[in-house]
Amino acid sequence: MPATPESLESTLAECRDLIATRFAADESRGAAAVLLDDGTILTGTSPDFLNSSTTLCHEAEPYCAAFRLDRRILASVCLHRFEDGRHVVLSPCGVCRERLAGHGPDVLVAVPGSSDGTEVRWVTLREALPHYWLTVIPEEVPDWVRN
Template sequence: MIEEESPRAAGLAATVAACLALIKSRFPDDEDRGAAAMLLADGSILTGTAPDAMNASVEVCHEVEPYCGAFRLNQPVVASVCLHRQSSGRTVVLSPCGVCRERLAVYGPGVLVAVADHRDPTIVVWKALKEVLPDYWMTAFPDEVDAGWTT
């Protein structure tokens, strides 16, 4: 008997696939580029990438576009992945930076984020945001933060 993939696992796999597809379609020349994808509560997936800017201080990360799209659609983010394809063709998983962790924190400690496997940075490992942000600063204000952060 073949076990069917759970809807949650299927959604996470589709999110990674959407991210890879954006990298491949937007940057077909195997250049050193990346993208992000976010799975929303309604099951939709939004993708984004970082545009080039002459002044590096005004560049944005790959996650900004799907993050803003989720807000526009009034949909909570369930999971987020950021991938970077190196010029060699190898694609690595990028854990969300501190700024992206702060952005995702508004959706609660259960948001899943992709991090690289310790043995192989090309393998996605899904972790709850609380696991990668165990000492979240907002816990100092328990009346202002999702209760999940303080338990």
């Protein structure tokens, strides 16, 4: 099933809910959520590793779970909540864009929709990553990604 405005709003809500339920209200924390092709929403957040060089993106947990479940990701969002309760959208980092590439160029990613980052705008991965390296070797792109 394709992403809808309602399912994208639910994905955002689940991301906010994870931050609200997992962390104290005055903590500055983040989380991620993804929408799968069967309508499931998966969330995740990175632990506080003692060695900061081992830190993961919040998206890593739901991206791995999507693979475990053998589902395609339709949309991905990462939010950070400040101590004052303000939530900002963190667009996917370069590594997460690469991790999403296997889900096709039409996967939606949340990016800041306002200069303060508190509003969400959904763009396709193609828009977020316009010069993807694999596009010059189209025979390497899996068939299901092209369709």
